[in-house]
Amino acid sequence: MSLLSVQNLSVRRGARLTLDRASFSVEPGEFVGLIGPNGAGKSTLLRAALGLIPAEGDSSLARLSPAARAKAAAWLPQAREIAWPVSVVHLVSLAQNERQDATEVIAALTRMDLMTYAERPATRLSGGEQARVLIARALAQDTPLLLADEPTAGLDPAHQIGTMQTFAALAAEGRGVITSLHDLGLAARHCTRLIVMSEGRIVADGAPRAVLTEALLAEVFAIRCHLSETPEGLVVQPLAQIVPGAQHG
């Protein structure tokens, strides 16, 4: 059974459709990267799928009660600032609702490389460390599905790769992960599937190698990229902006 099923989901803001009839599902074992330029509708899609903003169409998660939804899916929003001066370990354990499982909390802290900060007030950490605490909190919720809005933003390269590997491991355990990303290289190497958005619409959906073509990168992102196969997987390196009307040679 799908972990998330979205049918013809649309979000209207004033006269504009910022999400235009999106349909897709996420199955156990999938690590889905949601990519697209600024304003393409990635956050809108994730928020509408969760039922956090008014939408037309159907989402299996949005139909659930808040309590049932918290058991079905963890949500990592884009805003990362922590306002509560509680310890890191306490903040991460708050994710666990009524069930308390210290092993899950320790596993989440370990996965996000936070054990040395466990007793420190979460407000006394750097921006990237706070971002990792919030990812750990989402992991400790121990749900079949994780939705994350730009989880690697603000992380150093080692922790970006570590986070992507953690999400890939969750998918390999049979969970589902869907996350918006701007780093096409990380998306190409770690995700099992990419959904590409442009101007509120899903314009491509498939395996990274099938989706990340020179033509799509030019049309959707207006960039020229170096694409190459390496022993580590597909490498995507943006090289230049494509300026409309400019000569390329």
Ligand SMILES: Nc1ncnc2c1ncn2[C@@H]1O[C@H](COP(=O)(O)OP(=O)(O)OP(=O)(O)O)[C@@H](O)[C@H]1O
């Ligand atoms: N609260 C809002 N009110 C009106 N329009 C909004 C609001 N939030 C977002 N939008 C518009 O909806 C569109 C989609 O925004 P969204 O945040 O989903 O894009 P995104 O793909 O997540 O972008 P980014 O990569 O910049 O985070 C944009 O045109 C944006 O200006």
